[in-house]
Amino acid sequence: MTAAAPNQPVLPLARPVTVLHGVGPERAAQLARLEIRTVEDLLLHRPRRYEDRRHLLPIAELRPGEAVTTRGTVVALGVKWFKQHTKSIFELILDDGTARLHCRWWNLPFMEKYFVVGNEVIVFGKPVQLKPRTMDHPETEVIDEGEDPAIHFSRLTPVYPLTEALPQRWLRSLIWRTLTQLESQIPELLPETARLRLASGFPTRAQAIRLLHCPETQADTEVARRRLALDEFVELQRQIQLRRRNFESKASALPCGGDNHLIKRFLARLGFKLTEAQTKVLRELRHNLSGPHPMRRLLQGDVGSGKTVVAACCALMALESGYHVALMAPTEVLAEQHFTTFTHWLGPLGLVVELQTGSRKTGQVKSPKSRVQSHEAGAGVRQQPTLTIGTHALIEAGFAPENLGLVIIDEQHKFGVAQREQFVRKGHYPHLLVMTATPIPRTLGLTLYGELDVSTIEALPPGRGSIKTFVRSADKLPKVWAFIRDKLAEGRQAYVVYPRVEESGPNGVKAVVKEFETLQQTLAPSRVGLVHGRLRPKETEEVMAAFRTGKVQALLATSLIEVGVDVPNATIMLIENAELFGLAQLHQLRGRIGRGAHDSYCILVAAAKSREARTRLRVLEDTTDGFRIAEADLKLRGPGELLGQQQSGMPRFRFGDLTADLDLIQEARELARQFPAA
Ligand code: ADP
Numbered sequence: 001m002t003a004a005a006p007n008q009p010v011l012p013l014a015r016p017v018t019v020l021h022g023v024g025p026e027r028a029a030q031l032a033r034l035e036i037r038t039v040e041d042l043l044l045h046r047p048r049r050y051e052d053r054r055h056l057l058p059i060a061e062l063r064p065g066e067a068v069t070t071r072g073t074v075v076a077l078g079v080k081w082f083k084q085h086t087k088s089i090f091e092l093i094l095d096d097g098t099a100r101l102h103c104r105w106w107n108l109p110f111m112e113k114y115f116v117v118g119n120e121v122i123v124f125g126k127p128v129q130l131k132p133r134t135m136d137h138p139e140t141e142v143i144d145e146g147e148d149p150a151i152h153f154s155r156l157t158p159v160y161p162l163t164e165a166l167p168q169r170w171l172r173s174l175i176w177r178t179l180t181q182l183e184s185q186i187p188e189l190l191p192e193t194a195r196l197r198l199a200s201g202f203p204t205r206a207q208a209i210r211l212l213h214c215p216e217t218q219a220d221t222e223v224a225r226r227r228l229a230l231d232e233f234v235e236l237q238r239q240i241q242l243r244r245r246n247f248e249s250k251a252s253a254l255p256c257g258g259d260n261h262l263i264k265r266f267l268a269r270l271g272f273k274l275t276e277a278q279t280k281v282l283r284e285l286r287h288n289l290s291g292p293h294p295m296r297r298l299l300q301g302d303v304g305s306g307k308t309v310v311a312a313c314c315a316l317m318a319l320e321s322g323y324h325v326a327l328m329a330p331t332e333v334l335a336e337q338h339f340t341t342f343t344h345w346l347g348p349l350g351l352v353v354e355l356q357t358g359s360r361k362t363g364q365v366k367s368p369k370s371r372v373q374s375h376e377a378g379a380g381v382r383q384q385p386t387l388t389i390g391t392h393a394l395i396e397a398g399f400a401p402e403n404l405g406l407v408i409i410d411e412q413h414k415f416g417v418a419q420r421e422q423f424v425r426k427g428h429y430p431h432l433l434v435m436t437a438t439p440i441p442r443t444l445g446l447t448l449y450g451e452l453d454v455s456t457i458e459a460l461p462p463g464r465g466s467i468k469t470f471v472r473s474a475d476k477l478p479k480v481w482a483f484i485r486d487k488l489a490e491g492r493q494a495y496v497v498y499p500r501v502e503e504s505g506p507n508g509v510k511a512v513v514k515e516f517e518t519l520q521q522t523l524a525p526s527r528v529g530l531v532h533g534r535l536r537p538k539e540t541e542e543v544m545a546a547f548r549t550g551k552v553q554a555l556l557a558t559s560l561i562e563v564g565v566d567v568p569n570a571t572i573m574l575i576e577n578a579e580l581f582g583l584a585q586l587h588q589l590r591g592r593i594g595r596g597a598h599d600s601y602c603i604l605v606a607a608a609k610s611r612e613a614r615t616r617l618r619v620l621e622d623t624t625d626g627f628r629i630a631e632a633d634l635k636l637r638g639p640g641e642l643l644g645q646q647q648s649g650m651p652r653f654r655f656g657d658l659t660a661d662l663d664l665i666q667e668a669r670e671l672a673r674q675f676p677a678a
């Protein structure tokens with residue numbers, strides 16, 4: 001974890017595992033597959049589970065379906081072949097004096113060579129039947145003569161993740177021996193002052209590592225996990241704080257606070273008044289933009305809270321100050337939409353708005369440099385500050401004009417800190433505003449966006465119609481369609497979302513291309529448009545434009561439309577196979593409606609069978625609070641799923657648990673401040 005500083009002796013724990021007795025190149029290669037390279041990695045290898053081998057259940061007392069550990073002597077074994085020698089069952093029969101246990105493995109005939117009659121074997125598994133008593137594919141450990149029972153047996157025994165050809169008992173012995181030998185040399189990572197802050201009951205790091213491998217009780221294992229998780233979080237927060245301090249000492253800010261002359265005109269013709277929540281956030285933003293350090297800020301707010309208009313004001317502050325602004329959206333559809341919105345808003349103020357995506361470029365795309373006087377010229381007046389809108393590819397492609405004052409990233413948690421900074425660096429530390437599409441749980445926020453200050457728009461604009469959400473099973477669809485036809489006849493518009501693009505999946509999972517014709521018939525005489533990720537951006541934009549202007553009344557789409565699309569007259573959101581989406585994603589989709597004065601309806605249709613899925617979906621019936629939904633989603637599906645597959649910036653933890661450790665992360669932030677600056 002921590003590399004040794006130059007010209008210091010290599011710490012014992014930082015040395016490669018090959019320094020340990022019994023670890024040659026072959027074992028080292030196997031350990032490397034478990035990401036164990038140093039002695040410290042070995043000591044931090046976290047058991048998968050613990051077996052209480054002090055109280056083994058006699059075979060006679062096994063219950064069906066209950067996972068237990070038991071032991072017995074091998075009395076018989078053999079492989080049975082069938083289906084012309086293509087399938088096999090290996091069976092092992094154990095006897096412990098109270099009864100016999102049959103253990104079976106399908107199609108693993110080579111298992112035979114690991115056992116002989118007379119072996120003592122420990123098994124962990126679930127009996128599938130009692131007549132005869134049988135376990136399928138249990139985990140086993142053969143007890144060797146001459147092994148130390150204190151390591152493998154007469155204790156709450158750790159069971160470690162393994163890799164091919166690495167025996168459990170060998171690894172357990174190695175960890176035990178290494179711990180015994182080096183325990184006194186495990187350094188404490190927290191400075192004494194920091195440790196004093198900790199609630200009593202927190203062990204030292206060395207004690208925690210001992211408890212991890214040699215717990216007395218199950219509770220010990222959680223104490224160990226939390227202490228080691230704290231160390232991980234402290235390390236991460238230190239890096240975050242270090243980066244931030246570094247950054248602030250290096251980078252000075254361009255003065256982008258503006259003088260209000262454009263914003264005033266913008267707000268006057270906007271058509272609505274900013275909410276107090278928006279105004280409060282804007283004050284924070286202006287403070288940063290005119291401050292000594294480049295802004296690093298995250299703008300959070302529930303779906304529909306009006307982040308775009310806040311971003312526009314922020315852009316205007318920079319433009320007023322004479323600097324360029326870049327706005328990056330996660331998809332071309334959104335970039336197009338932002339382009340339409342911002343052209344409409346900023347065009348009348350005489351500002352230049354450009355679009356640059358993979359498929360479309362507007363205006364002349366020569367470097368804006370040529371149209372701007374160098375800011376060293378100090379004239380104060382710079383001509384034609386420009387807002388350039390694009391996808392994330394914009395900056396990847398090296399877009400970094402001189403006098404770029406502000407970068408706005410409208411993102412879906414796609415980026416890690418390093419990537420974000422790398423993007424922004426290209427333009428000499430402009431101010432950075434990151435907007436999240438949905439609220440994110442605090443644990444994730446502090447981890448993923450820890451180096452950003454956070455502004456939250458805490459309330460929705462007034463005058464919104466309500467959104468009613470219903471969870472329905474697929475057999476209710478005819479009624480749902482009748483309802484939607486009524487609403488379309490009243491002049492409203494509807495989104496219909498299916499999970500797939502082309503091929504329908506098993507169990508009636510619908511694909512938009514396949515269902516397009518059917519849906520046109522179902523909703524006739526209303527007109528239906530179709531968008532999905534495999535259309536050319538130009539085709540997508542044509543359909544979106546037709547939907548925006550009401551030429552098309554219903555839009556059949558994949559979850560492509562989940563982020564940001566804004567058509568206030570659309571009041572119906574029908575999502576089929578809703579069980580296949582995460583809650584946060586559904587909330588984001590639902591955020592497409594409820595944007596105008598009319599009441600809106602979100603109908604989540606789940607496969608008739610999946611009762612469990614319908615229970616999960618009820619969270620959406622109960623609340624429209626995006627923070628609560630995100631928390632629920634995190635608990636149900638974990639951070640990886642919540643953030644989407646593309647997430648690459650997510651730090652990985654051995655011990656930290658982002659669904660449970662908010663208190664530790666907050667503690668770690670405090671503790672990290674007490675470290676001397678490195
Ligand atoms: P999100 O925060 O989800 O990105 P948007 O910025 O798309 O939300 O805003 C949602 C809708 O609310 C837009 O149609 C926007 O014009 C409108 N809106 C934003 N702020 C206000 C306000 N203060 N009063 C009324 N409507 C507003």
Ligand code: MG
Nearest residue numbers: 307308563564
């Ligand atoms: Mg938005």
